[in-house]
Amino acid sequence: MTTLESQAGRIPSPREITTEPRFSDKVFRGVVTAGGLSSLVILGLIAIFLGYQGFEILAKEGISFITTSEWVVEVDSFGAITNTTFGLAAMLVGTILCAIIAVVIAVPISVSAAIFLSFYAPNSLKKVLVSVIDLMAAFPSILFGFWGLFVLMPSAEYWAKLINKYLGFIPIFEVEPRIFTRSPFIAGVVLAIMIIPIVTSISREVFSQTPLDRIQAAYALGATRWNVIRTVALPYARGGIVGGSMLGLGRAMGETVAVYTVLNIVYQINWNVLFGAGGNVASLILLKFGEAQPYEIKALMAAGLVLFMLTLLVNFLADQVITRSGTKGR
Amino acid sequence: MSESKVSVKPSRPWRPSPKERAINFALILGSVLASYLLVAVTELKGKLAYFAVFFVALAVLNLVRGVLTRDWMNGRDQFFSIVMLLGMTMVILPTASILYTVFDRGRKGLHAGLLTNDMSLATPSDPITSGGLLHAIIGTFLLVSVALVVSLPIGVLTALYLTEIKGRLTRPIRFLVQAMSGVPSIVAGLFILSAVVYTVTKSYSGLVGSLALTILMIPTIARTAEEVLNLIPNDLREAGVALGGTQWRTVAMVVVPAAKSGLITALILGVARIVGETAPILLLTGGGDAVNLNPTQGAMGSLPFYIWKSFLLGTEESITRGWAGLLVLLVLVLSLFLLARFLGSRRTK
Structure with missing residues (x-):
C-alpha cells in the first residue's frame, strides 16, 4: 500500500516565503534608485566642477571674493594679465536687492490673488484665471525681459519718480543724479511679475487645503468672509506662503536674461533702489563672459558657485519652512 | 368651481437680487466717474492714477454700502473683497499686456518666407521680408x-x-x-x-x-x-x-x-x-x-x-x-x- 509519505519527491516541499525580491525586481529597483539619485549626482557635479574651476580664484581672493566690490583685470600692451582683483560684493548686494524688491512687490499681490481665487471667484471664472496664471509661469524669461524694457519701462520710470517725489526723504529712495531708467526698482518689478505665478499657485494650493470644517465652523459662528480669511485661512496658510515666497526669492536671485535686459549693469554697490545702476551675479556672468580671458572665466565660475550655493541655501530654507508648517498640528 | 392654481415661483436666494445688481453697477459707474473727475481736477495724471482712484473709490463705496446695509464688520468684509479683486487684476494685467504687445508688435515682422528662409544672407538692416527663422x-x-x-x-x-x-x-x-x-x-x-x-x-x-x-x-x-x-x-x-x-x-x-x-x-x-x-x-x-x-x-x-x-x-x-x-x-x-x-x-x- 502506497502512502503519500512513501512517494518521496512527489509532494512539493513547502515554498519558502520570503520578502526577498526576485532578480528582475532587484534589477528594476536598482535602476530606478540610480535614476532617483541622478538629481543628487547632478547637483554634486555642479558644485564639484564649478569649485574645481573656481578654486584658484577663491584661494587667492579668500573671503574678500564676497566682501570687496572690485572687478578689475589689468592687461599690459601684449595682452598679458598683470593684475587682477575679483570681489563680488556689489553684484551680491544687487542680487539680493532686486530679489527682495521683487518679493516685496509680488507677495501681497500673489496672496490677495490667491485669496480671490480660493474664496471669491465663481467656479467658471476660477478655472480660466488659474489657466492664465499657469500659462504665465510658462512664459520664457526673455519675453519678460524685452517686454519690461520696451513696454513697462516708461510706466515704471513714472512710478519711480512718484515714489522719489513723495518718499524721497527716505535714504534708499534718493536719486542723485536723477537717472530713473534701468534701475534696480524696475528690474525688481519685472522679477516680481515673473515670480507672481509661482507664489500665487503655491499660496492657492495651501489655501485649498484649509480644513473645511473650520471654515464652516467660523461661518456658523457668524463670521463674515473676511473674518474667515483672517482668522482661519491666513494663520493656516502662513507657513506655505512664507515657503512659496522664498522659492520665488530663489528664482528671482538666479534670473539672468530679464535682469540683463532691464538693468543698467554698473559695478558699484548701490542701495538707492530708484537710481539707474545695479547688477546681479547672473547678469555679470553673462556680461563678462563674452570678452573674458581664461583666467577671468575662472573667476566667473567662482561667481557661479557662489550664486549656486546662495540659491541652494534659499531653497533649503524654503523647504524647511514648508515641511515644518506642514507637520505641525495647527 | 375652479380651484385657483398657486404656483410657487422658484427663487434663487443665493443669487444677487436685481436691486443688488443695480447697486453694484452704480458703484462701479460711480468709481469710474470718480477716477475721471479726480484726474481732471487734481494733479494726478496717467494710467496709474485712473487705476488707483478707481479701486480706492470702489473699495470705499463698497465699505459705505456694507456699513449702511448691516454694520461695520460687513463694511470691512466688502472693503477687503475689493482689495482681493485688486490683487487678481494686478496679476492679470501684465499677462494681458505681454500677450497684446507680442501679438501687436510681432505681427509686423511676419512675412511669407519667415518659416522657410534662414538669416545667412540677410544683414541687420535689410528689409524685414528678407531672411527668416x-x-x-x-x-x-x-x-x-x-x-x-x-x-x-x-x-x-x-x-x-x-x-x-x-x-x-x-x-x-x-x-x-x-x-x-x-x-x-x-x-x-x-x-x-x-x-x-x-x-x-x-x-x-x-x-x-x-x-x-x-x-x-x-x-x-x-x-x-x-x-x-x-x-x-x-x-x-x-x-x-x-x-x-x-x-x-x-x-x-x-x-x-x-x-x-x-x-x-x-x-x-x-x-x-x-x-x-x-x-x-x-x-x-x-x-x-x-x-x-x-x-x-x-x-x-x-x-x-x-x-x-x-x-x-x-x-x-x-x-x-x-x-x-x-x-x-x-x-x-x-x-x-x-x-x-x-x-x-x-x-x-
Whole structure:
C-alpha cells in the first residue's frame, strides 16, 4: 500500500516565503534608485566642477571674493594679465536687492490673488484665471525681459519718480543724479511679475487645503468672509506662503536674461533702489563672459558657485519652512 | 368651481437680487466717474492714477454700502473683497499686456518666407521680408529633442523612485529635485561649460546646449510625473501584484500604461519649460545664422538666440524681427501649454 509519505519527491516541499525580491525586481529597483539619485549626482557635479574651476580664484581672493566690490583685470600692451582683483560684493548686494524688491512687490499681490481665487471667484471664472496664471509661469524669461524694457519701462520710470517725489526723504529712495531708467526698482518689478505665478499657485494650493470644517465652523459662528480669511485661512496658510515666497526669492536671485535686459549693469554697490545702476551675479556672468580671458572665466565660475550655493541655501530654507508648517498640528 | 392654481415661483436666494445688481453697477459707474473727475481736477495724471482712484473709490463705496446695509464688520468684509479683486487684476494685467504687445508688435515682422528662409544672407538692416527663422526653428527643435531624449528617462525614473519604491531616500530626493528646479539657468550653462566644453569637446555645439537644458528639464518632468503617478489608484498596483506579477511587471505593464497620457503631459510641460531658455544657449551654442542639422558640430542657432541677437543689433528692422521671433516662440509655448491642458483634462474624465 502506497502512502503519500512513501512517494518521496512527489509532494512539493513547502515554498519558502520570503520578502526577498526576485532578480528582475532587484534589477528594476536598482535602476530606478540610480535614476532617483541622478538629481543628487547632478547637483554634486555642479558644485564639484564649478569649485574645481573656481578654486584658484577663491584661494587667492579668500573671503574678500564676497566682501570687496572690485572687478578689475589689468592687461599690459601684449595682452598679458598683470593684475587682477575679483570681489563680488556689489553684484551680491544687487542680487539680493532686486530679489527682495521683487518679493516685496509680488507677495501681497500673489496672496490677495490667491485669496480671490480660493474664496471669491465663481467656479467658471476660477478655472480660466488659474489657466492664465499657469500659462504665465510658462512664459520664457526673455519675453519678460524685452517686454519690461520696451513696454513697462516708461510706466515704471513714472512710478519711480512718484515714489522719489513723495518718499524721497527716505535714504534708499534718493536719486542723485536723477537717472530713473534701468534701475534696480524696475528690474525688481519685472522679477516680481515673473515670480507672481509661482507664489500665487503655491499660496492657492495651501489655501485649498484649509480644513473645511473650520471654515464652516467660523461661518456658523457668524463670521463674515473676511473674518474667515483672517482668522482661519491666513494663520493656516502662513507657513506655505512664507515657503512659496522664498522659492520665488530663489528664482528671482538666479534670473539672468530679464535682469540683463532691464538693468543698467554698473559695478558699484548701490542701495538707492530708484537710481539707474545695479547688477546681479547672473547678469555679470553673462556680461563678462563674452570678452573674458581664461583666467577671468575662472573667476566667473567662482561667481557661479557662489550664486549656486546662495540659491541652494534659499531653497533649503524654503523647504524647511514648508515641511515644518506642514507637520505641525495647527 | 375652479380651484385657483398657486404656483410657487422658484427663487434663487443665493443669487444677487436685481436691486443688488443695480447697486453694484452704480458703484462701479460711480468709481469710474470718480477716477475721471479726480484726474481732471487734481494733479494726478496717467494710467496709474485712473487705476488707483478707481479701486480706492470702489473699495470705499463698497465699505459705505456694507456699513449702511448691516454694520461695520460687513463694511470691512466688502472693503477687503475689493482689495482681493485688486490683487487678481494686478496679476492679470501684465499677462494681458505681454500677450497684446507680442501679438501687436510681432505681427509686423511676419512675412511669407519667415518659416522657410534662414538669416545667412540677410544683414541687420535689410528689409524685414528678407531672411527668416528656419535655422532658429530647426535649431530649437534639435536642441529640445536631444534634451528630451536624455531627460525623459531620468525624470521618469526619479518619479518612479518617489512613487513606487519609496525608500529611505524619498524625502531627500524630493528636496533635491525641488532644489534642482531652482538652479539658475546660467549656472547650468557654466557647469556644462566647465565639465564638458573645457574638458571634452573644446568647442561650442548644439549638443552641449542640450545638456544644459537637460539639467533644467529633469526637475519639471520628475515633479509632474510624480504627481501623475500618485494619482494612479493603489488598487491597480495591488491587483498587478496579486496576479503574480513582480514589481517590475506591475510598473511596466500596469502603472506606466495607466499614466501614459499624464506622462506625456509631463513631457510637454518640460519642453515648454526649456524651449525659451536663453542664458545657457547664449553661453554654449554659438548661435549660427545658417541651418545646421548636426547637433554635435558647429554653431547652432535657436529661437531664443535669434531673438536675443535681433534685439541687441538694435536697428529698426532687427527689432521687428526680434518681436516676430518672440511671437513665434510665444505661439509655440501657447500651443504646447494648450496641448498639455487638453491631455490633462482628458485624463481626469
